[in-house]
Amino acid sequence: MTPIAFAEDVFTWPADEPQLIGSRCPSCAAITFPEQGSCPRCGKVEMERHLLPRRGTLWTFTTQDFLPKEPYASGETMETFKPYGVGIVQLGDDVRVEGRLTVADPAELRIGMALELVIVPFRTDDDGTEVMTYAFRPTQGD
């Protein structure tokens, strides 16, 4: 069965070099993630689709070491839950976005490290469909 993205219009995929899909205000240059219809800075209703840089640096991070309540929908239980990292990643000079990290051990994470966007499995639905999400992975060689 073909894997699917957890939502449309969050990242370009399938793609060799997937990117997050944001929006940019042509008036004041504010950038958001994900896309939204009006500008959070100047309020104008003319946002344009804007693909975000794939690479960035870790601005801050934490770990999620307990199973979130609903609406969390990873399919995990208290017994099968695997902690995950969460970071704020600065993508160029565009924007800082929040996302899961492929690394969950704080000893392997440091503020300022280089990261890149990857599309990774999130859960498998009852019919066997693999659902994919976006995450940030330390850049090879960093």
Next chain:
Amino acid sequence: MDDVAIIGVGLHPFGRFGPKSALEMGADAIRAACTDAGVQWSDVQFAFGGSCEVDNPDAVVGLVGITGIPFMDVYNGCATAATALQLAAQTIQSGTYDIGVAVGMDKHLPGAFTADPIHYGAPWWYGEQGLFLTTKFFGMKINRYMHDHGISHETLAKVAAKAYRNGVNNPNAFRRKPVSEEEILGSRMLNYPLTQYMFCAPDEGAAAVVLCRADIAHRYTSTPIYLRAAQLRTRKYGAFEVHRSWTAVDADPAPTVFASQAAYDQAGIGPEDVDVIQLQDTDAGAEVIHMAENGLCADGEQEKLLADGATEIDGPLPVNTDGGLIANGEPIGASGLRQVHELVRQLRGEAGDRQVPGNPRVGYAQLYGAPGTAGVNIVTR
């Protein structure tokens, strides 16, 4: 602002109370506040009620007396109680009424808060993907702060240990046992660098205050406490805030900074004049950050201040003298009025084993919560 006085405070203890409803706790808090003020509920001309879980806090009148007064319900995240207090004060300032009540009450399920992220302006998938957690935000905020300003894990443990220690001397607190710094650091990691014992817990409780025109306060009490400032601010564009999938590269200070500056201006005092402090310690890191955001120290100074015991009850900057959120838990609608209750007790010299020495004159309280809202109140004798 010198025209509104607090003449009575009442608190229902914070913790877990089985089948007792939030409205019943709210009624107890109102009765206690009216008794403290020496007024009857029938003397109260209006009220504001705050709650997260209770749709109609005004239904409390069915327990304290159905008198037909205007009773307005508010919800404003963790700043709910500050909002109820501010609106009650403004109602008196405007000359509409002379005497009123602000009450907050809540009864939460155990464990971290959750909801539908759509109602917080976050993407619909934000919760499904495991990002919709306030605890995670606080972990990320203090992690960056520690990196920028040299705050250690041990300092976080000192903050939490102080909260539990102060809770021991507060009969109304949820947590009343001391917890050592070693136990705090060694407890289960929830959101790096924050461990289980560094967090407050959602729980149950209620608090109420009776306010009146300052010029009639002496009819009711010989020790009125004046509400000198009540300010609320929401986030600016570049602030790093809870429940957001992105944040701007051009940073703005947190909303607390603006609420705090406005409150000092309104009260006509500065941070150096403050004698007793209540800060939003959702977690130990939040207390550290909020010390600086409220102008009580420079960024990074907390490391030495905590090592020196400056924020202890007998220190120069006593913070969260009743144990704060960490020892009391957080019934959202009541939390900010618990802070005011504690400040009033301290300024009247009624705080018993946790009394700040030296006849404190100025009390300061700050709330912060989703989706980036801060409230600050300043009271004086």
